[in-house]
Amino acid sequence: MSEPKDYWLDHSENVTKLFKGLWAVGLALLSIDLFLHRHEEFGFATWFGFYGIFGFFACVVLVLVAKKLRVVLMRPEDYYER
Amino acid sequence: MNADFPVALILILGAALVPLLRGGLRTVYMALLPLASFVWLLALPQGEFAQLQLFGQSLVLMRVDRLSLIFGYIFLIASLLNVIYAQHVEDTVQHVASLVYAGSAIGAVFAGDLMTLFVYWELTAISSVLLIWARRRESAFRAGMRYLLVQLLSGMFLLVGGLLHWYATGSLEFGQIGLSGAGGVLILIAFGIKCAFPFLHNWLQDAYPEATPTGAVVLSAFTTKLGIYALARAYPGTEMLIWVGTVMAAFPIFFAVIENDLRRVLAYSMNNQIGFMVVGIGIGSELAINGAVAHAFADILFKALLFMSMGAVLLRAGTVKGSELGGLYKSMPWTTGFCLVGAASISAFPLFSGFVTKSMIMSAAAGEGLQLTWLVLLFASAGVFHHAGIKIPYFAFFSHDSGIRCEEAPRNMLLAMAITAALCIGIGVFPRTLYSLLPYAVAYEPYTASHVLAQLQLLIFSALAFSVLMRTGIYPPELRSINIDSDWFYRKAGPLAARSIATAWKHLLAGGSEVLSAQAAEFGDSFARHRQPDGLLVRSWPTRSMAMWVMVMLLAYLLVYYLGK
Known part of the structure; x- marks a missing residue:
């Protein structure tokens, strides 16, 4: 293993590039909603950007709630051995 | 060939010879056992075979139909993959236990009556605990003991429920049971423990992360999916299961987000995926049952793949704690790649297996107008991508570089992961092959423009949420800690x-x-009365x-x- 190898991901500007790329992909997908009519069982699912907005906020809520849960649930690693 | 031969015995009896063999010969022999069983299954006619008369009841050791066959196939595929993945392991106990465990799961799948089911049910418990104890450390021993107690408890519910059911109906047949009698309720609890229903679930998160690196892969395939099979057999269309499954799909993801042990994160995501299957069984329509079975099939593969990648990390880096890992893609590029395939499959990316199976259940729920369930499942779909699809690979292989430099996984592990990954992609690209094996004929079409677009939007924006939370520092860091769950009640309170x-x-x-001696006299009197x-x-x-x-x-x-x- 040659240690001082240079990895593309080690540079933070490259990670930023990925981040921006992801936004570009997301917005492109969202724009398809403008002209493709999705077939859905539920009326609300046909709203513009329903899945994108739902996915984004679902994850934010998930993380924020889970973070709060730590206050109640988190214990030291040896909790059951004591 | 003789259809009366119980196919499970090929693995169970075959395992007896394993201790006598060493090296390459042992590997070849062990690989031949599931292969031979698979060929046997392919040649079997459908129907009921290997019938015994006992207590005036006929026991059916081989009931061959589309539902038992598909679970038989996938269990044998999993068993073969396990043999390859664990080829480097010296410990004979683990090899024998894996084969007996897989064999008894297959025996249970083909059981046509509740008594035969019970015998194999207990055998899966006893053989599988060895994979936890094989870690040979105190915490694993204790976790194994807890696991065994819970599994045997499930067996006890099955036994008593089965006897009550026999008493009430005069039949031991393992078919549609339903909740009309007390027996049916107890049997449902037995199955519910195996499926890890909410509040009966914690044995899974407790025990699997304590198993050996290879043992956890074996465990992930059989016990819970056997529970799903039994549920699909005996309780299809039981409405209560829709709600049980909905809760199951949602609550574990909160735990998964804050869990540090990455194999425990996977255990929580098992709960979440099984929740989808339970919903499918609860709905009970042909599409829903097909979806539940197909998703169980796909889940065994992608969950095995994820557990394999984490097993490789545990073997090479010595830990799977998110707080200690990071940057491993530099040392283990192949393992990273296979893990990403597993992650994409469980997250249901188009062209990966989860996409063509989970969506059948979603579609069935929408078709029945179950709006709340559908929304919760959609939330759970975003959540599973978040914790299993992103968190697992991110904290293990990327994130900040932990400085750990290790070897790539052994070749046999890479081979097992490569085959599993190929199967995950194969199912995603050619879903018709899997669909043709399902219990009912499939008219469902996963690749419509609407579905692909909707799923990609959901996933990409979930990934964006993760990145935004990460870059703003809101995302909770991985900490050396554990989280209490329902096991707190029996382990602490x-x-x-x-x-x-x-x-x-x-x-x-x-x-x-003095009070006590008076009481003793009183007790003596009442004892005499009762005799x-x-x-x-x-x-x-x-x-x-x-x-x-x-x-x-x-x-x-x-x-x-x-x-x-």
Whole structure:
């Protein structure tokens, strides 16, 4: 293993590039909603950007709630051995 | 060939020879066992075979139909993959246990009556615990003990439920059971423990992360999916299951987000995926049952792949704690790649297996107009991508570089991961092959423009949420910690209560010996009363209530054993 190898991901500007790329992909997908009519069982699912907005906020809520849960649930690693 | 031969015996009896063999010969022999069983299955006609008469009941050791066959196939595929993945392991106990465990799961799948099911059910419990104990450390031993107690408890519910069901209906047949009788309720609890229903789930998160690196992969394939099979067989269309499954799909993802042990994160995501299957069984339509079975098939593969990648990390880096890992893609590029395939499959990216199976359940839920369930499942779909699809690979292989430099996984592990990854992609790209094996004919089409677009939007924006939370520092860091779950009640509260009662009892005894002797005399009198003809202790009891009391006694024993530690 040659240690001082240079990895593309080690540079933070490259990670930023990925981040921006992801936004570009997301917005492109969202724009398809403008002209493709999705077939859905539920009326609300046909709203513009329903899945994108739902996915984004679902994850934010998930993380924020889970973070709060730590206050109640988190214990030291040896909790059951004591 | 003889259709009366119970196919499970190829693995179970075949395992007996494994200790005598070494090296390459052992590997070849062990790989031949699932292969031979698979060929056997392919040649089997459908119907009921290997019937025995016992207690005036006919036991059916081989019931071959589309539902049992598909689970038989996938269990054998998983068993073969396990043989390859664990080829480097010297420990013979693990090899034998894996084969007997897989064999008994297959035996249970082909069981046509509740008694045969019970025997194999218990055998899966006893053989699988060896994969946890094989870690050979104190914490694994204790976790294994807890696991075994819970599994045997499930067996006890099955036994007593089965006897009550027999008493009520006069038949031991393992078919549609439903919740009309007390037996049906107890059997559902037995299956619910195996499926890890909410509040009966914690054995899974407790035990699997304690298993050996290869053992966890084996465990992930069989026990819970056997539960799903049994549920699909006996309780399709039971409405309550829709709600049980909905809760199951949602609550574990909160735990998964804050869990540090990455194999435990996977255990939580098992719960979440099984929740989808339970919803499917609860709905009970042809599409929903097909979806549940197809998703179980796909789940065995992608969950095995994820557990394989984490097993490789545990073997090479010595830990799977998110707080200690990071940057491993530099040392283990192949493992990283296979893990990403597993992550994409469980997250249901188009062209990966989860996309063509999970969506059948979603579509069935939408078709029935189950709006709340559908929304929760959609939330769970975003959530699973978040914790299993992103968190697992991110904290293990990317994130900040932990400085750990290790070897790539052994070649046999890479081979097993490569085959599993190929299967995950294969199912995603050619879903018709899997669909053709399902219990009912499939008209469902996963690749419509609407579906692909909707799923990509959901996933990409979930990924964006993760990145935004990460870059703004809001995302909770991985910390060296554990989180309490429902196991707290029996691991902490129970023993504490037992100890305080014992102390109180001691105080009472110290002050009240005269009172006690009077009570002893009283007890003697009542004992004599009950031993007279027709007394409580002499009377003959119906079997049904005896079975109930045996269960109560065993339960009490379990409790005392547990609290006494």
